Amino acid sequence: MIGLDAIGIAAAMLPAAVALHHARDTGAPRHWRNAAFWGAFAVTLGAGPWLPDLVNGGLVLAMVALATLGLRPAPVATSDEATRAAFARRWGARLFLPALALPIVTLGGTLALPAGRLGGLALVDPKQVTLAALVAGAAIALVLALRLTRPPRGTAACEARRLVDGIGWPIVLPQMLAALGGIFALAGVGKVVAGGVLGLVAIDTPLVASLVYGLGMALFTIVLGNAFAAFPILTLAFGVPILIQQLHGDPAAVAALGMLSGFCGTLLTPMAANFNIVPVAALELRDRFAVIRVQAPTALLLLVFNIAALTLLAFPGGPK
């Protein structure tokens, strides 16, 4: 049965190919440093579940050290602007097909095998169907792109390295932040902050309770980088005992608007790396906070909206 381990091995193929490409690029400066960085990443993805935790941790620290030294990979050749314009005229709208195959196969696979079973056969772990479909979608998109554009041998690895090098170390940042989130939870960071806030203000009206819960969800999400990590802490500390039990707020409204206030925080924090930092690298932006700056006005207005909706609509007898 296809589970997370097999999916991890599939995910390891990309950094492994990039590491090999760097290792064989012997004339380029820092080729071993880059090969080691992507090689270590590939090992944690593919072999991580069978290695001792300490070895995986050592590999992660080695990646941190190499990235801090500076990867600064040598550029690889790709097509020039005139060639691309000529290619675009030749293939036209057909170029969109492989790009759209990825989401279409992912959706199709997720919808066709909801329980991971094909004709009574347990093919995919039901919890990992979307990820398995994503792997299949990426493979099919690659085959279609190769068949359409018929590039010289080795071009796929070369182009993969160009994009991976272009994005660089932010590729591993989401996993580092997930690890940090786990350590914060273990150390009880959330509970310490929640306890501090509870001691500061008297929370006895819908307005104050909504403000504390909504702002708290946004602030905790900014610190932890993930509304899913903030939600249990805030909801168990204030949401259920005060907004729901003491003030009789509607549970569905309190929880939904609390989570959505957390999402406003996600739009404001570099800790949510895959939403706010990875696109900075993928789109070659100079300012590390460029995406957050654009999102901030919408995020703040929506936070006000959520807190107002909570105060005005969620409590019997209205706000007092």
Next chain:
Amino acid sequence: MLVLSGVVIIVLGFALRVHPLLVVTAAAFASAAAAGHGPLAVIALIGKAFVDARFLAVAWLALPAIGLLERAGLREQARAVVQRLRRATAGRVLLGYFLLRQAAAALGLTALGGHVPMVRPIVAPMVEGAAERDADAPLDDDTRQRLRAHAAAVDNIALFFGEDVFIAVGSILLIRAILQQEGVTVAPLEVALWAIPTALAALLIHGARLLRLDRTLSR
């Protein structure tokens, strides 16, 4: 209180522009040490958590196909398509993508979109192409950067405030599970209904900003 040292390191580190991977590692060591874990235990904890989160790396598998298509002129093609549509201004292209992404997410189709498979090769070139045609000149670098940041922001905002309208999304399952722990039962449909006002507010607020963007570009 010492467990908060990790949070302080994160805030200072990001503010002082220290390498983010180094900041995150230092914060992990500080908070774990304050909670009584030795250095070797912290390294093992980081290793285990990093491997447990390896599902996050699957999305990068799109890169080889996207790279091949970019080499073959996908971005130029996206730009050319939009330049033929006279009424497609930069703000309207962004708003169109917002509507598509939010509607798909509300139906549970969150896979339709993303910064690497969709924004970089297709949406951003379309937005830049529309702005270039309307300005009748190559874009200056600051404008190009601003438009790209807008394209990334649309992908995020439309996803976040669309997906909660779908009853089987992860956040609604989490809400149910946490409230259930405290003996409070909610129906997924009720939670999803409470996400609709914010979804509409997000569309109105961000849509208005996108249409204003066209006016600032034409000046």
